[in-house]
Each structure stands twice: as C-alpha cells, then as structure tokens.
Amino acid sequence: MRWAARAAAVATALILVAGCESESEKEKEKEREAAAAGAAVCLKDAKAAQLPDGFPTNFPLPAGTIVTSAENRGDAGLVIEGVTNTAFKDVLKGLQDDLPAKGFTLKNGETEPHDAESDWTSAEFDGRWAIREMSQCAGETSVSVVARKK
Known part of the structure; x- marks a missing residue:
C-alpha cells in the first residue's frame, strides 16, 4: 500500500514538473516572439x-x-x-x-x-x-x- 502511494506521489510530481517545463518553454517562446516583434x-x-x-x-x-x-x-x-x-x-x-x-x-x-x-x-x-x-x-x-x- 505504501509503495502504491509513493508511486502515485512520484508520478504526480513528474507530471507537475513536466507541465511546468512545458509552460516554461511556452513562456520562453512568447518572449522570443515579443522580442522579434519589438526588434522589427x-x-x-x-x-x-x-x-x-x-x-x-x-x-x-x-x-x-x-x-x-x-x-x-x-x-x-x-x-x-x-x-x-x-x-x-x-x-x-x-x-x-x-x-x-x-x-x-x-x-x-x-x-x-x-x-x-x-x-x-x-x-x-x-x-x-x-x-x-x-x-x-x-x-x-x-x-x-x-x-x-x-
């Protein structure tokens, strides 16, 4: 039972980290686009x-x-x-x-x-x-x- 709870907690943490990385990449892309638009x-x-x-x-x-x-x-x-x-x-x-x-x-x-x-x-x-x-x-x-x- 403890093993299942730990596995679920690790999986949840990995999903959250992956989501954060994905959002971070999206923010970086928006910043690049804004910089390019500002440089035009x-x-x-x-x-x-x-x-x-x-x-x-x-x-x-x-x-x-x-x-x-x-x-x-x-x-x-x-x-x-x-x-x-x-x-x-x-x-x-x-x-x-x-x-x-x-x-x-x-x-x-x-x-x-x-x-x-x-x-x-x-x-x-x-x-x-x-x-x-x-x-x-x-x-x-x-x-x-x-x-x-x-």
Missing part, C-alpha cells in the same frame, strides 16, 4: 543592410523588401531580417509561388492569420523563412530568412 523596424525607419556574402542570390525576397539586418551566424546560417510595404497575404502568396518557381522546395510550413513560416531547401541551401504582419506598422510585413549552405 517599420519601413519609414528602415536603414538598408547588405546581404551577407554567400546568401543565395536567387532567393526571391518579396517586392519592396528592405533588408534591415544581416548576419553570418556560422553553422547556424546566414540570417536576414527585412520589412516590406507589401501586405502579409500578398507576401505569403508570393513566397509560396516564387520559391518553387526558382528551384526551392517548401516543407513543414505553417500559416496563421498574422504570421507564417516554412522550411525550404534548394540544390545548395537549406533554410527557413518567416513573415509577420506588423501591427505597429500598418500594412507592412516583416520578413526573416535563414540560409545554411549544404
């Missing part, structure tokens, strides 16, 4: 950055995109952030149409009302793009792309 620059304040050396030149950035940040993060890839005054739904459709037309394969995508992302692959690169409707910049969309050389 409206077009009126955008200062152009150059694409990092080695970024896939045939990647079809949405029309009017100004790259505001570009980094080479070594093994993590080449990362760019940008902004465009093209509406979110048009940016989404453009990426979904233009990437395959340029030889990129989309996979593991997810679309929500105000943001979307997808992994992608090409002959030379693997990567991920993400777009977000910018509530603080009416009608503008943030664009993020990661590209890793194969």
Whole structure:
C-alpha cells in the first residue's frame, strides 16, 4: 500500500514538473516572439543592410523588401531580417509561388492569420523563412530568412 502511494506521489510530481517545463518553454517562446516583434523596424525607419556574402542570390525576397539586418551566424546560417510595404497575404502568396518557381522546395510550413513560416531547401541551401504582419506598422510585413549552405 505504501509503495502504491509513493508511486502515485512520484508520478504526480513528474507530471507537475513536466507541465511546468512545458509552460516554461511556452513562456520562453512568447518572449522570443515579443522580442522579434519589438526588434522589427517599420519601413519609414528602415536603414538598408547588405546581404551577407554567400546568401543565395536567387532567393526571391518579396517586392519592396528592405533588408534591415544581416548576419553570418556560422553553422547556424546566414540570417536576414527585412520589412516590406507589401501586405502579409500578398507576401505569403508570393513566397509560396516564387520559391518553387526558382528551384526551392517548401516543407513543414505553417500559416496563421498574422504570421507564417516554412522550411525550404534548394540544390545548395537549406533554410527557413518567416513573415509577420506588423501591427505597429500598418500594412507592412516583416520578413526573416535563414540560409545554411549544404
């Protein structure tokens, strides 16, 4: 009887800890999203950055995109952030149409009302793009792309 009670107590504790870890991870993800949203620059304040050396030149950035940040993060890839005054739904459709037309394969995508992302692959690169409707910049969309050389 004591053994069963102890086993139940341990199981309950493990479930609670797992739940806390899960909630902690959810909170961390929310913080990352908030930081990314806070880091987004409206077009009126955008200062152009150059694409990092080695970024896939045939990647079809949405029309009017100004790259505001570009980094080479070594093994993590080449990362760019940008902004465009093209509406979110048009940016989404453009990426979904233009990437395959340029030889990129989309996979593991997810679309929500105000943001979307997808992994992608090409002959030379693997990567991920993400777009977000910018509530603080009416009608503008943030664009993020990661590209890793194969």
